Structures are given as structure tokens and as C-alpha cells.
Amino acid sequence: MPLAWISSYPKSGNTWVRILLASYRQDRGVRLRWAGDGFKNLDATDPDLYDLFAEGRMLPLDDPRLLTVKTHLLPSAEVFEPYRDATTKVLHVVRNPRDIMPSAERFLTVSARHREAFARHFIAHRGMEGWQRYGYGTWPQHVREWTTPDVLRRHFPRAELCVLRYEDIKRDPVTSLHTAIEFLGLDRMPDLGRIRRAVGHSALDKLRAAERPDPDKPAFFGTGLSGQSLTSYGPGIEDAYQALLRDDPQFAGCVERFGYGG
Amino acid sequence: MRALTWVSSYPRSGCDWTRVLVASYLLDVPAPDLDTDEADRVAPDLMDLFNHGRMVPRGDDRPYLVKTQFHPGVEALRPYREATGKVVCLVRDPRGVISSHVRAQRLAGEERRWLALWMVEQLAPVGRPSQDAGISGASGTWLQHVRDWTSAERVRRHFPHVEDVCVVRFEDLRRDPAAALRVVLEFLDVAGGVDADRVRRTVERSALRDILAAARRAPARGLAAFQDNPPPVVEVDDAELSLMDIGEDVEAAYRKRLAEERELAALVRQFGYEAG
Numbered sequence: 001m002p003l004a005w006i007s008s009y010p011k012s013g014n015t016w017v018r019i020l021l022a023s024y025r026q027d028r029g030v031r032l033r034w035a036g037d038g039f040k041n042l043d044a045t046d047p048d049l050y051d052l053f054a055e056g057r058m059l060p061l062d063d064p065r066l067l068t069v070k071t072h073l074l075p076s077a078e079v080f081e082p083y084r085d086a087t088t089k090v091l092h093v094v095r096n097p098r099d100i101m102p103s104a105e106r107f108l109t110v111s112a113r114h115r116e117a118f119a120r121h122f123i124a125h126r127g128m129e130g131w132q133r134y135g136y137g138t139w140p141q142h143v144r145e146w147t148t149p150d151v152l153r154r155h156f157p158r159a160e161l162c163v164l165r166y167e168d169i170k171r172d173p174v175t176s177l178h179t180a181i182e183f184l185g186l187d188r189m190p191d192l193g194r195i196r197r198a199v200g201h202s203a204l205d206k207l208r209a210a211e212r213p214d215p216d217k218p219a220f221f222g223t224g225l226s227g228q229s230l231t232s233y234g235p236g237i238e239d240a241y242q243a244l245l246r247d248d249p250q251f252a253g254c255v256e257r258f259g260y261g262g
Numbered sequence: 263m264r265a266l267t268w269v270s271s272y273p274r275s276g277c278d279w280t281r282v283l284v285a286s287y288l289l290d291v292p293a294p295d296l297d298t299d300e301a302d303r304v305a306p307d308l309m310d311l312f313n314h315g316r317m318v319p320r321g322d323d324r325p326y327l328v329k330t331q332f333h334p335g336v337e338a339l340r341p342y343r344e345a346t347g348k349v350v351c352l353v354r355d356p357r358g359v360i361s362s363h364v365r366a367q368r369l370a371g372e373e374r375r376w377l378a379l380w381m382v383e384q385l386a387p388v389g390r391p392s393q394d395a396g397i398s399g400a401s402g403t404w405l406q407h408v409r410d411w412t413s414a415e416r417v418r419r420h421f422p423h424v425e426d427v428c429v430v431r432f433e434d435l436r437r438d439p440a441a442a443l444r445v446v447l448e449f450l451d452v453a454g455g456v457d458a459d460r461v462r463r464t465v466e467r468s469a470l471r472d473i474l475a476a477a478r479r480a481p482a483r484g485l486a487a488f489q490d491n492p493p494p495v496v497e498v499d500d501a502e503l504s505l506m507d508i509g510e511d512v513e514a515a516y517r518k519r520l521a522e523e524r525e526l527a528a529l530v531r532q533f534g535y536e537a538g
Contacts, residue, residue: 053312054400056338056399057337058338081341109489110488111488114487117487117488130485133314135315
């Protein structure tokens with residue numbers, strides 16, 4: 001059975017890509033099912049690793065269809081061990097860390113009076129420290145390990161890799177979805193009309209209107225802004241980010257590689 | 263290398279309490295003050311490990327015991343088939359399980375009664391002989407879970423190298439936690455033998471009420487500093503609620519279920535719980 005991971009650092013567009021793929025597969029808008037910390041099981045071929053495990057189950061490797069499974073974990077995570085040989089594809093979604101920060105701030109309900117401290121924390125830890133503890137790594141570690149073919153193949157020896165930038169999906173979702181469908185082999189000849197319908201069903205404003213999260217939690221889908229300035233976090237935050245770019249070659253290398261410089 | 267030991271129970275039957283007591287003893291730290299990482303090193307919860315992308319360590323760093331509420335036959339435990347050597351199983355009176363669960367859901371009146379009636383129905387597989395039924399959910403029914411974890415012979419169907427099973431009744435753990443902890447530690451064969459003073463210290467500093475209150479206070483690591491509203495401290499009400507308190511028909515349904523399902527009644531009786 002072919003198995004594909006849809007990987008990303010949190011708040012980088014993973015759910016959006018899965019919704020686009022499920023909308024294409026179903027040729028209609030997918031029904032969103034909020035389950036505590038995200039939208040789960042958008043499609044029969046989009047199982048959630050955690051939900052399955054909580055039910056005492058493993059990914060069904062005998063399913064003849066391609067399974068596309070979301071993950072924020074590093075590729076070295078131990079829970080991937082039963083799936084290393086079955087993994088044939090990795091579709092990685094990368095987003096500018098400047099935009100992950102405000103998206104995380106909203107998702108994690110950071111209070112207005114702690115915004116500056118949150119931004120300093122995010123910059124100092126190259127992401128959320130709590131997410132490192134969950135096995136997601138720092139942002140540059142996560143991106144490097146999933147998008148460097150030699151590193152990735154240490155963990156998934158049969159995996160082909162395709163990287164999509166969140167910003168490109170937003171700018172041209174039709175082309176991005178076409179790329180994803182071709183890469184995953186969902187259709188030998190992707191149907192352009194169906195792709196356009198899937199993109200229409202999955203527009204961020206429609207998803208925001210359709211989501212029904214816990215009323216005590218913030219909305220899952222934000223406005224999807226790109227290349228945001230950090231000046232609203234307070235004096236010195238933009239400078240701190242620039243210092244990070246100057247002083248941390250791994251972080252700067254990742255930022256540069258995906259065109260997020262400056 | 264130490265054999266892998268599971269501490270298992272049907273939900274709301276004292277599995278986590280036991281795990282925390284063992285970690286507290288091994289680290290000699292009061293349970294409410296336990297560092298999560300340190301506790302996970304000696305006695306983790308399988309679900310927590312998975313949520314952090316991890317599996318149970320297989321080398322010399324293997325913990326003393328690992329908590330699970332899964333039925334022994336689920337797929338998720340198969341990677342540990344060969345490594346498992348021991349099982350500690352906590353068993354609780356199904357009436358207590360139901361009562362604890364409905365209280366935890368904070369339901370009132372009719373909703374509470376309906377949930378309890380549904381749980382009574384789910385104590386054993388519905389509609390066919392329990393031997394032929396598949397496992398219900400991740401834990402199985404109470405009957406499946408307790409029957410298949412408390413018999414070494416049945417456990418060996420899933421974990422062939424299991425030497426022994428240590429069964430502890432939740433009610434005994436609550437009545438005399440020091441004695442129950444000593445039994446578990448002796449079964450685990452902890453290095454240097456069981457230290458009676460340390461057991462006493464552990465239990466004195468690790469009341470269930472304090473453990474639960476600490477767990478509810480614990481903020482998400484690295485996040486609480488940025489939020490205005492940390493989760494409220496919820497008082498733990500440990501008053502027992504009988505099925506009669508929930509509804510006379512709940513108690514009647516329980517008795518009827520036992521009368522209909524002989525295997526369930528026998529298991530209830532085996533562990534000293536009134537079966538009629």
C-alpha cells in the first residue's frame with residue numbers, strides 16, 4: 001500500500017492542503033470535523049495517526065488506495081518506525097516563519113499583553129519551545145530534515161519528495177494542487193475543471209465560514225497573510241529577528257533557501 | 263535488560279494513580295511535584311509517549327512500567343509483543359467505574375442517568391456471546407478488558423513471554439495505598455528491594471486528591487506564560503456515588519445485565535464485587 005505523509009511545521013498550511021486534496025478526491029466541499037485540536041479524517045484516505053492510535057489501531061497498510069497522512073513530527077520520530085518502508089511520498093508544506101508566528105499567536109490564544117514576550121520566545125527558540133517537546137523540532141530543524149532528500153531518505157528510504165510553499169499555494173492554488181495531485185499520483189491526468197472546483201470549495205474565507213470549532217477556542221483558519229512585518233509586536237522585535245538571521249546560519253539558510261530573506 | 267511491564271486498567275480504574283505512585287516512589291519525589299520528563303523516564307503513559315512521537319524505549323533506558331488502557335489484543339500493542347514480560351492490572355467494581363465516569367462528565371439528572379444506563383449495557387459485548395465478539399473500542403468492554411488482562415494464560419495469547427500478572431483491586435489501592443504500592447513494587451522487583459519508609463513517604467505525600475489537582479493545574483509547557491487565563495483549578499470531589507443515587511433503574515439495569523451475562527457476573531464475583 002502506498003503511504004504519503006503531508007508534513008509541515010504547525011500553522012504552515014497542512015490542513016489547507018489536505019482539504020484541497022480531499023475536495024479534489026470527492027469533487028465537492030469536504031465536511032469539516034473539528035476534534036479538539038484540528039480537523040480530522042477529511043476523507044477515508046486521510047486518516048489521523050493520533051486518532052487511530054487512540055483507538056488502538058495502526059495505519060491500514062493493506063488499503064490499496066494511497067493514504068495521505070498529516071504530521072508535524074520530525075521524520076526521525078519513533079512512531080514512524082512501522083511505516084518507514086511503506087512510505088513512498090512526502091509532500092512537505094513550508095511557510096515563512098514571519099507568518100507562522102502570528103498564526104501561532106492566534107491559535108494559542110496569546111494574550112495582548114504578552115505578545116512581545118511571545119515574539120521574543122518564538123525568535124529565541126526558532127519556533128515554539130512547547131512544539132519542540134512534542135517532537136516537531138525547531139522551525140529550521142523541521143524544514144531541513146523534511147526537505148533535504150539525503151536526510152529524509154535516512155528515515156524513509158523509498159520516499160520521493162515534493163515541497164510546496166504556502167505562499168505559492170495562496171498565490172496560485174490551481175497550479176499547486178495540480179502539482180500535488182501529479183506528485184501523489186492521485187490522477188495520471190489531473191482534471192483541471194475538478195481542480196478549479198476543489199480550489200473554489202477550499203477558499204480560506206469559505207473554510208473560515210464553515211469551521212465550527214470549540215466556542216472557547218480561537219478560529220482555526222486565519223487570514224493567511226504573507227511576509228508580515230514584526231513591528232506590531234513591539235520595539236526591537238524586528239531587530240531581534242534580523243539578528244537571528246545574521247547570527248544563526250541554519251535558520252538564515254532555511255529562510256534564504258525558500259525565498260523568505262529579509 | 264528489564265522486561266517491559268504494562269500497568270493496565272479499564273478507564274477510571276486507578277491505572278494512572280498507580281503509575282504516578284510508582285514514579286513518585288522511584289524518584290522519591292511527592293507525586294504533585296513530579297517533573298513530567300522524569301516521571302516519563304521511569305513510568306510513562308503510552309498515549310503520552312505517542313503524542314510526543316515516541317515509542318516505549320527498547321534499550322537499557324526502558325522504563326519500569328508503562329501505562330495503557332488498551333485491550334491486550336489491539337494493533338497498537340503489537341510492536342511490544344516480544345518485549346513484554348510482566349503485567350500489573352488494576353481492577354475496579356464496574357459500579358465504581360460507571361459512577362466515576364458519569365461524575366467526571368459533569369452531567370446532571372437525565373443525561374447522567376442515560377449515560378450510566380448506556381455504560382451498563384456496554385459492560386459486556388451486546389447481542390452475541392462475548393467469546394465470539396470482536397474487541398469493543400480500544401479498551402474492550404469491561405468484561406473483555408478485565409478477563410483478558412488478569413489471566414496470565416489469556417495475556418500470553420498476545421504477549422507470549424509474560425511471566426506473571428499482578429492484579430490489584432482499585433478498592434484495595436484506595437483503602438490502603440501503601441500496601442498496594444508495596445505489592446506492585448515487589449512484583450516489579452525494584453533494585454535494592456522495597457524500602458518501607460520510602461513507601462510510607464510516597465503515599466503520605468501523594469494523595470489522589472492532590473495528584474488530580476496538580477494535574478489540572480499543570481499548564482501546557484512553555485505556553486502558560488503567554489496566556490491570561492490558565493486552566494482553573496477544579497476541586498476534586500471524591501465522594502462515592504452509587505448507581506442507586508444516579509437512578510433506581512440504573513441499579514436495576516445493572517442487576518439485569520449480570521443476570522443475563524453469566525461470564526460478566528462470574529468475573530464480577532471473582533474480584534469480590536457483589537454480583538446480585
